[in-house]
Amino acid sequence: MNPANLPFDSEAMLQGLRVWVECESPTWDAAAVDRMLDIAARDMAIMGASIERIAGRQGFGGCVRARFPHPKAGEPGILIAGHFDTVHPIGTLQNGLPFRREGNKCFGPGIYDMKGGSYLALEAIRQLARAAFTTPLPITVLFTPDEEVGTPSTRDIIEAEAARNKYVLVPEPGRANNGVVTGRYAIARFNLEATGRASHAGANLSAGRSAIREMARQIIAIDGMTSDDCTFSVGIVHGGQWVNCVATTCTGEALSMAKRQGDLDRGVERMLALNSTSNDVMFKVTRGVTRPVWEPDAATMALYEKARGLAKAMGKELPHASAAGGSDANFTGAMGIPTLDGLGVRGADPHTHNEHIEVDSLAERGRLMAGLLATLE
Incomplete structure (x- = not known):
């Protein structure tokens, strides 16, 4: 079976x-994410998959797991x-980023990160099924609600x-160069909290200790x-309640990223060492979620070479690289399971308006995904 001959159609996709x-689906709106999962679950059920819904927790939406029919099901x-x-929050479609087409570009909240890639993956399964092609291995799809x-x-x-x-x-x-991702940097998140002492900001300013300061x-x-070796940034800050009161609380969130796990571990130690109390002001750092570094091993590189060969047969180069910015491939790659990331659409400016x-990449990357599903064994 030659995936290049499958009738992928970017316009129809x-x-x-x-x-x-x-169907806008911001992380913190569990009901909205569940509505998106409903749509995908229905699409996959029509494709013949067995659908399992897994309830959400911690205030997030749920998951949908789909297993497609296969003679080796369960293996x-x-x-x-x-x-x-x-x-993107609810309302982005009406205020800032409407779904619209401009030549080969199409815009919309989450279209690049990562609904476009998820959609083409299902289209690849659909095209193989329509061609009556049985893949060497069974296929499971797992969609989750909280990667961002x-x-x-x-x-x-x-x-x-x-x-x-x-x-x-x-x-x-x-990737912009039509590349894929064979490794991811390590990432740690931190919660920051400053606690001061209240006073009237006009009548008794000197008696207060500002958490915002x-x-x-x-x-x-x-x-x-x-x-x-290791970057640090604070991306969220909330503080104070009244402008005429010295702020007693201020909270924030920080992120650190490193190419090597050892560098991130040292960065975590430096962040936690910021815990302190001085002049009646307390500053506290607690560690949040962490993504381990994913460094490509021989098995991942063999998987990449398979993809590279498929792309070459379709007349495309397929460079690879380790990438900043985490994904769930951090977890699977760090487990030692052959993992290939960045298989979605080409485009630009994720997380912005x-x-x-790039519309034509829907069919191109769909064929690459189909080729992998058709040849991995």
Whole structure:
């Protein structure tokens, strides 16, 4: 079976993808994410998959796991892992990022990260089924609700499902150079809390101790810790309640990223060492979710070479690289399971109001995914 001969149609795929994109699904809106999972579950049920819904926890939406019919059902096969949560709040379609087409670009919240990739993965399965082609290995699809905040509620499900399979394919956004991802940097998140002493900001300012001031001082120190080996940034800050009161509380969230696990471990130690109490002000750092470094091993590189050969046969180069920015491939790759990431659409500007895909990459990357599903054994 030659995947290049399968009748992928980017225009038709875009119409199906539009339904997904116009179902806004920000991470912290569990009901919205569940609505998106409902759509995908229905699509996969129509394709013949056995659908299992897994209830959410920790305030997040649930998961959907789909197993497609296969003579070797129950044996280790291929796991396609994706997420349906996005960073864009409800209303983004009407205010800032409407679904629209401009030439070969199509815009919309989550279209690039990562609904486009998830959609093309299902289209690849659909095309193989229509061609009456039985893949060498059974296929499982797992869609989750919380990747954009570090996968705090579903890491255990992802790792358990990955352990039951031989390969993991992750259709996160493709690289601008048509590349794929064979490794991911390590990432740690931190919760920050400053506690001061209240006073009237006008009548008795000197009696107070500002938590906001302490947070500002610590933010400068955290940013100053960034090096070539490990980066640090504070991305969220909330503080104070009344402008005429010295703020007693201020909270924030920080993120650290490193190419090597040892560098991240040292970065974590530096962050936790910021815990302190001085001049009636307390500053506390607690560790949040962490993604382990994923460094490609021989098995992952063999999987990449398989993909590279398929792309070459279709007239495309397929470079690879380790990438900043985490994904659920951090977990499966770190487990030693052959994993290939960045198999989704090409595009640009994820997490912004300019997020878009290159429409023609829907069919191109769909054929690559189909080729992998048809040849991995």
